[in-house]
Structures are given as structure tokens and as C-alpha cells.
Amino acid sequence: MPLLSYLLHLGDDALILGHRNSEWCGHGPVLEQDIALTNIALDLIGQARLFYQYAAEVKGDGATEDSLAYLRDVYDFRNCLLVEQPNGDWAHTILRQFLFSAYQYELYKALRESRDAQVSAIAVKSLKEVTYHLRWSGEWVVRLGDGTSESRRRMARALEDLWMFTGELFRPAPFEEVLALGAGVTVEALEEPWKAHIRRVFDEAGLDMPQTPAFQAGGKTGAHSEYLGHILADLQFMQRAYPGCNW
Amino acid sequence: MSQEKHILPPADPQYIMDLLETIPDPEVPVLTILDLGIVRDVRVYPAAVDGGVPGVTVMITPTYNGCPAIDVITMTIRMILAAAGYDPVDVRTTLSPAWSTEWLSDKAREKLESFGIAPPNPVPSVCHLDLFVQDDAVRCPHCGSYHTEVVSRFGSTACKALYKCLDCREPFDYFKSH
Numbered sequence: 338m339p340l341l342s343y344l345l346h347l348g349d350d351a352l353i354l355g356h357r358n359s360e361w362c363g364h365g366p367v368l369e370q371d372i373a374l375t376n377i378a379l380d381l382i383g384q385a386r387l388f389y390q391y392a393a394e395v396k397g398d399g400a401t402e403d404s405l406a407y408l409r410d411v412y413d414f415r416n417c418l419l420v421e422q423p424n425g426d427w428a429h430t431i432l433r434q435f436l437f438s439a440y441q442y443e444l445y446k447a448l449r450e451s452r453d454a455q456v457s458a459i460a461v462k463s464l465k466e467v468t469y470h471l472r473w474s475g476e477w478v479v480r481l482g483d484g485t486s487e488s489r490r491r492m493a494r495a496l497e498d499l500w501m502f503t504g505e506l507f508r509p510a511p512f513e514e515v516l517a518l519g520a521g522v523t524v525e526a527l528e529e530p531w532k533a534h535i536r537r538v539f540d541e542a543g544l545d546m547p548q549t550p551a552f553q554a555g556g557k558t559g560a561h562s563e564y565l566g567h568i569l570a571d572l573q574f575m576q577r578a579y580p581g582c583n584w
Numbered sequence: 585m586s587q588e589k590h591i592l593p594p595a596d597p598q599y600i601m602d603l604l605e606t607i608p609d610p611e612v613p614v615l616t617i618l619d620l621g622i623v624r625d626v627r628v629y630p631a632a633v634d635g636g637v638p639g640v641t642v643m644i645t646p647t648y649n650g651c652p653a654i655d656v657i658t659m660t661i662r663m664i665l666a667a668a669g670y671d672p673v674d675v676r677t678t679l680s681p682a683w684s685t686e687w688l689s690d691k692a693r694e695k696l697e698s699f700g701i702a703p704p705n706p707v708p709s710v711c712h713l714d715l716f717v718q719d720d721a722v723r724c725p726h727c728g729s730y731h732t733e734v735v736s737r738f739g740s741t742a743c744k745a746l747y748k749c750l751d752c753r754e755p756f757d758y759f760k761s762h
């Protein structure tokens with residue numbers, strides 16, 4: 338069912354990036370930034386919950402937000418490859434957040450007009466939060482790109498590592514194609530405004546727009562990198578060790 | 585099982601509102617859930633059978649998507665109304681229209697300020713998307729100065745930002761305009 342796949346895709350993107358950010362909890366470079374990143378994690382996990390709650394309703398058969406988050410395996414996850422990439426150093430985490438928030442900002446802006454009332458309501462609420470994420474990560478991209486030679490070198494390396502995963506965001510999966518004119522949006526149309534924003538911030542940061550093709554794809558159809566299995570082993574540990582456990 | 589009429593809870597929505605007014609926001613306990621404006625609708629259903637108890641449906645809306653307070657609030661509403669004798673108590677969540685700090689009562693703004701949290705600026709807005717642009721001035725809840733500066737737009741809870749006053753030098757929380 339395309340709507341179910343689509344809701345899982347939106348929820349999985351938010352959950353996996355939220356989980357990655359939560360790995361920074363207690364390890365941030367300074368207290369305020371540790372708190373900022375865990376706040377962003379909380380927002381994203383909140384968004385994931387809303388998509389999963391709706392997906393559970395659409396799926397029926399007794400599914401819940403918890404069963405969707407904890408009882409699916411790697412091949413059932415529909416998140417893009419970008420969000421499951423390792424945290425790396427602060428530059429990697431910042432850049433991953435920035436590239437994804439800039440996409441999520443355009444996505445939710447467009448989804449406000451979704452023909453599905455619940456998807457639209459989630460997008461309206463979430464867009465306010467994503468604006469904070471995009472501003473915060475954008476300012477850090479400038480600080481690092483236009484900072485010391487060390488921060489600049491690290492930012493350039495993060496860009497080299499992560500850029501290849503951005504193409505997938507704008508290449509529709511089958512369920513996105515089916516829903517483009519209904520509950521979903523035409524993801525191809527988000528690429529230009531996304532690039533324009535990235536370019537604006539990179540200009541300020543003194544970073545060059547990469548010219549290399551962003552060729553890596555597969556997450557949205559279940560072909561993930563090896564990292565997702567490790568994430569799920571951590572995220573789903575309790576449910577795997579103690580099936581049905583509750584608190 | 586017989587129940588005496590005089591102990592039946594009243595089917596008056598105002599009575600329910602008075603009960604809800606006693607429930608604090610677990611993260612900003614100086615505010616009640618009515619102060620926050622998250623209670624959108626209360627409906628009382630008369631008892632299905634003569635002498636039975638009325639049921640209630642309470643519609644609430646979350647502030648921030650990931651705010652963990654919403655689960656505690658939902659549970660507290662259920663407990664308080666069940667203890668008052670209503671059955672069933674149904675607490676539902678609605679997302680649209682999206683919660684805004686415009687819905688904070690005037691009383692809520694005063695309570696926040698006297699608690700040491702700067703209340704949200706009256707015009708709801710999220711931060712500028714333009715980088716490093718100064719947001720609207722925020723008034724220090726301690727000394728009243730507008731000569732203040734943001735430390736971080738992310739604070740101890742989703743709804744607050746960290747500020748410091750450049751006059752009295754005190755740090756403070758700002759309840760973000762949203």
C-alpha cells in the first residue's frame with residue numbers, strides 16, 4: 338500500500354536521524370550544543386511518532402507506533418541512506434543535519450498542501466521545528482567552514498563523505514511516484530530550492546558546491562548500508578531481548 | 585449495583601474545566617494545562633442508563649511534537665476525571681490547528697514572568713531562517729531590560745530558549761514564541 342510505505346518512509350527518516358543525534362547525548366563539545374542536538378533528536382523522534390501512529394492506523398491489524406519502530410527489520414525500513422550515516426566528528430554530524438534539514442524544510446513546506454489532512458497537519462506542526470534545525474545547523478556550517486584551517490579541513494572531508502547520499506532525496510521511490518499528486522509531493526521539484534539554500538550557506542561558509550554526482554541510493558526501497566543494522570541492534574535491543582516488554 | 589444520585593459527577597463542562605484547571609504542565613509546573621491553551625474541547629456524554637455515570641471526551645493538542653509532557657498530561661487527565669467519577673474518559677489528540685503561543689492566556693504570561701521565565705513575544709514567529717540575524721528583543725524577567733542576548737535557541741525543554749541579560753547579568757529561560 339503506497340500510503341503506508343510513504344508514512345513509514347517519513348517516519349523512518351525522522352526516527353533514524355533522531356537516533357543518530359541522540360548518540361551525542363552527553364558527548365557534545367559544549368553543554369549548550371549537546372542540549373541543542375538532543376532537542377533536535379527529540380523533535381525528530383516526535384515527528385516519527387506522529388507518522389508511525391498514523392501508519393499504524395492505516396495498517397490496522399493491531400500495529401502500533403511501537404511495533405513499527407521496534408519490530409521491523411532492516412529491509413522494511415524506508416529511510417534514506419543519508420540519515421543512517423555514522424556521526425563521525427562534529428563536522429559530519431552538523432553537515433548531515435544541515436543537508437537533511439534543508440531537504441525536510443522544503444518537503445514539509447510542500448506537504449502542508451498534502452491532500453491527506455493528517456499528513457498536512459503533521460507537516461504544518463513540524464515545519465516550525467525544522468526551521469530551528471536548519472538555522473542552527475546552517476550557522477554551524479558557516480562557523481566551521483569559515484573557521485580555522487582545521488575546522489575547514491574537517492568540513493570539506495564531511496562534504497566529500499556525505500554529498501553522494503543527497504541525490505536519493507530527490508529521486509522518487511515507487512510509493513512517492515504514486516502519491517506525488519495526492520498525499521505526497523513531487524520530490525524532484527524540491528531539489529532546486531534545496532540547492533539554492535545550500536549554495537547560499539556554502540557561499541557564506543566559503544565552501545564549494547561539490548560537482549561530483551550524488552549517486553548513492555537504495556534506502557527508500559530497503560537496500561541499506563551496513564550501518565542501519567547496527568543502529569537497529571541498539572535501538573531495538575530491549576524488544577529483541579525481552580519481546581513485548583513494557584514500562 | 586446501585587449508585588446514589590447525589591454522588592454522580594455533574595454533566596456540566598464547566599465543572600470539568602475546573603478540574604482540568606488543577607492539572608499543571610509537568611515541565612513548567614507554574615502553568616496549568618488550561619493556561620497553555622492545549623485543551624481544545626470538552627464534551628460530556630450523559631449516562632446511557634438511568635442512574636449511570638456520564639462519560640467525557642477531552643480533546644488536547646500537543647505543543648511540540650516530541651514533548652514528553654503530553655503523555656503525562658494525558659494520563660493525569662484520565663486519572664483526575666476517573667477519580668471524579670466519569671466513565672469512560674476519552675482523551676484524544678488533535679494536531680490541527682497547530683498549537684501556538686498565541687493561545688497562552690494573559691494570566692499564563694504573568695505567571696511565567698513572575699516565575700523567572702520570559703513569556704513569549706506576542707507575535708508568534710519561529711526563528712529567522714537567515715543566519716546570524718538578531719531575533720526580536722526579549723525582555724529580562726528579572727530586571728525588565730531588553731538588553732538581552734540569546735545563548736542558545738534550544739533550552740532545557742522544547743518550548744524554551746536560553747538567554748542572558750546584559751544589564752543584570754542573570755541567565756534566564758525564554759518561552760519561545762511559536
